[in-house]
Amino acid sequence: MSADVEQKDSGKGKKGKQKKMKTRVDFTPMVDMNMLLITFFMLCTSLSKPQTMEISMPTNDKVDESQQTKVKASQAVTLILGEKDKVYYYLGEFKAGDNSLLQATSYTATGIRDLLLSKNRSIVAKVNDLKQQKKNLKISAEECAAKIAEAKEEKGSPTVIIKAADKSTYKNLIDALDEMQICCISKYVIVPITDGEKALLASAQGAK
Numbered sequence: 678m679s680a681d682v683e684q685k686d687s688g689k690g691k692k693g694k695q696k697k698m699k700t701r702v703d704f705t706p707m708v709d710m711n712m713l714l715i716t717f718f719m720l721c722t723s724l725s726k727p728q729t730m731e732i733s734m735p736t737n738d739k740v741d742e743s744q745q746t747k748v749k750a751s752q753a754v755t756l757i758l759g760e761k762d763k764v765y766y767y768l769g770e771f772k773a774g775d776n777s778l779l780q781a782t783s784y785t786a787t788g789i790r791d792l793l794l795s796k797n798r799s800i801v802a803k804v805n806d807l808k809q810q811k812k813n814l815k816i817s818a819e820e821c822a823a824k825i826a827e828a829k830e831e832k833g834s835p836t837v838i839i840k841a842a843d844k845s846t847y848k849n850l851i852d853a854l855d856e857m858q859i860c861c862i863s864k865y866v867i868v869p870i871t872d873g874e875k876a877l878l879a880s881a882q883g884a885k
Contacts, residue, residue, distance in 0.1 A: 754796060754837045756789070756853055757870060757878055760844035764789055764853070765881055773873040779881045784852045793860035796835040803828045804861045829863035837865040842878055 757765045757779070766789070767778045782788040794801060804825050811821040839853050850867075857865050870878075 752796075752833065752835050754793070754835050755874075756837060756839050757874060758839070758841040758845035758849040758853060759878055759882060760842065762846070762849060763882070764849070765878060766792060771871070771873060773876075776877065776880055779877045781881065784849070784856075789853070789856050790860060793835070793837070793856060793862060797860055797862060800828055800831060800834055801861050825861075826863075829861055834864060835862065837862050839865060839867045840870040840874065841867070842870055842875070 753769055755767050755771070757767075759765055762784065763781060764784060765779045765781050767780065772778055782792060807816070807821050807824050807828070810816045811818060816824070837857065839850070841850055856862075
């Protein structure tokens, strides 16, 4: 970039009168510099990656195939994800034709969460106590994590069986899995819904 100063002489040579000067700035080199900067940033800037959400799916060692249908009745909670953001549940073993078996609830804190907390209240209390001990620096983070994992595997902890109906949404499944983490449920599994459960679900949805 250069600047040229041009002096304009009137030719009359009057004394005491300042000569007029005209300044011209050449911006041509700026074009090349801008192109270099644009090229530099295009090469050095990483393109934005698509955002994805990670889901911690239950592992097969939590509830094996034989346990899925033979879970202790007093510890089993079956969630059936229905249409229009509705969720239904029943406790214990499935009984075909029992229309009173399936109960409706919601994904709110006063719905499915209250149900799971009532089944897992003692373990949730232990987990919260361990987290508070870690916060107060009474135990290390590693020790806290180990004790929490041990507490979740205690005898008497509920087993949740999640079944999604045809018209349930992906969001419904995510909401159900979130509640597993919030309520400290360590034993849960996702399995297909049975024909008998579909019949009860259709009856429950039709009664609404």
